[in-house]
Amino acid sequence: MGAESTVTVYDVRSDGEIAKARLAADGIEAWLSIDDEGGLNPGFFARYGVRLIVRPEDLDDAYVSLGIERVSVPSQVADAMFKHSGWAFPEEACGLVAFDDRGAPKLTVCLTNSEHNSDRFTIAPAEHFGAMRLSEAHGLTIGAVFHSHPRSDAYPSSEDISGGADPEWLHFIVGPVAGAKPLLRAFRIEGGDVTEVKVTVLP
Numbered sequence: 001m002g003a004e005s006t007v008t009v010y011d012v013r014s015d016g017e018i019a020k021a022r023l024a025a026d027g028i029e030a031w032l033s034i035d036d037e038g039g040l041n042p043g044f045f046a047r048y049g050v051r052l053i054v055r056p057e058d059l060d061d062a063y064v065s066l067g068i069e070r071v072s073v074p075s076q077v078a079d080a081m082f083k084h085s086g087w088a089f090p091e092e093a094c095g096l097v098a099f100d101d102r103g104a105p106k107l108t109v110c111l112t113n114s115e116h117n118s119d120r121f122t123i124a125p126a127e128h129f130g131a132m133r134l135s136e137a138h139g140l141t142i143g144a145v146f147h148s149h150p151r152s153d154a155y156p157s158s159e160d161i162s163g164g165a166d167p168e169w170l171h172f173i174v175g176p177v178a179g180a181k182p183l184l185r186a187f188r189i190e191g192g193d194v195t196e197v198k199v200t201v202l203p
């Protein structure tokens with residue numbers, strides 16, 4: 001196989017197999033690549049990195065076939081999240097992201113984690129309203145919240161899932177600040193269900 005493109009990464013192999021079968025039904029050839037066998041007991045429910053791979057020319061069709069929502073993040077919007085996460089370390093960083101009327105993220109508003117905690121965050125109401133006013137002044141609307149996970153995977157924690165966040169918002173999570181490039185993932189969290197939204201950071 002030559003060039004390849006990752007569609008998404010699943011936590012368990014069975015989810016990857018289901019997606020692969022769905023793509024095959026739409027005539028798209030796909031492969032699975034296991035990043036990590038998840039420890040000594042692969043039969044146990046473990047967090048795998050099961051990478052679903054297609055040919056680059058099939059990537060757009062694969063997103064449509066699997067119903068995967070995508071968001072393109074301008075580099076300055078992503079960099080602001082990364083820098084704020086580094087600044088707040090070892091506490092969780094947080095903030096809000098404003099979108100234009102076409103649904104594109106345009107502005108990162110970096111805010112204070114009023115809990116000053118490395119495992120959870122709260123945005124103070126006064127800062128929340130300030131961010132809303134700032135966004136409106138730019139003709140934008142708050143459409144996402146971001147926070148960092150300084151020590152854990154960039155996946156919603158049980159508190160993130162049960163935390164009463166706005167289901168209309170996208171939830172960006174910045175992974176541990178280690179290595180050259182921090183990880184940015186996005187999710188919809190609705191009534192206890194987590195759906196990943198594929199992030200592309202634009203150059």
Ligand SMILES: [Zn+2]
Nearest residue numbers: 147156157160
């Ligand atoms: Zn979290």
